[in-house]
Amino acid sequence: MIRKLVDYKKLSHEVAALLIESYPYGYGDEDLITFKNTNGELVEAVEVRTDDTIYLVKISKSLSDFISNFEDTIEKELESKPKPILEEVSTDDIENELEQEFDEDDDF
Numbered sequence: 164m165i166r167k168l169v170d171y172k173k174l175s176h177e178v179a180a181l182l183i184e185s186y187p188y189g190y191g192d193e194d195l196i197t198f199k200n201t202n203g204e205l206v207e208a209v210e211v212r213t214d215d216t217i218y219l220v221k222i223s224k225s226l227s228d229f230i231s232n233f234e235d236t237i238e239k240e241l242e243s244k245p246k247p248i249l250e251e252v253s254t255d256d257i258e259n260e261l262e263q264e265f266d267e268d269d270d271f
Contacts, residue, residue, distance in 0.1 A: 165216045168200075168208065178218055182211050195222065 174182065186194065190209050196219060200206050208219035 166219065167216055168206070168219045168221065170221050174218070174220065178211060178213065181213065182209075182218075182220060185209075185211055190222075 171179070171182065186209060194209050196208050196210060198206055198208075207222040209222065211218040211220055
């Protein structure tokens with residue numbers, strides 16, 4: 164399995180959605196993975212798993228804001244999409260159509 168260290172800003176939409184699903188109420192100390200990078204700096208991350216990759220998403224001050232605002236962003240995107248217009252049809256209209264179909268098919 165591949166392990167990738169990545170900043171949340173560089174996550175694909177799908178992995179970002181998994182991050183939100185994994186930590187819907189934020190992350191706690193028990194969720195943190197702490198290690199030193201090649202420069203000897205202490206790095207904290209949270210883990211997000213897909214079928215073939217383990218993403219270690221670096222913790223930053225704005226990550227918690229991202230998690231809390233993600234759902235609002237998705238809702239705004241969904242609201243901006245055009246909604247299909249449904250034609251209102253009465254039951255009388257449906258019955259009339261069915262009667263016409265059966266009248267046309269009397270040749271059984």
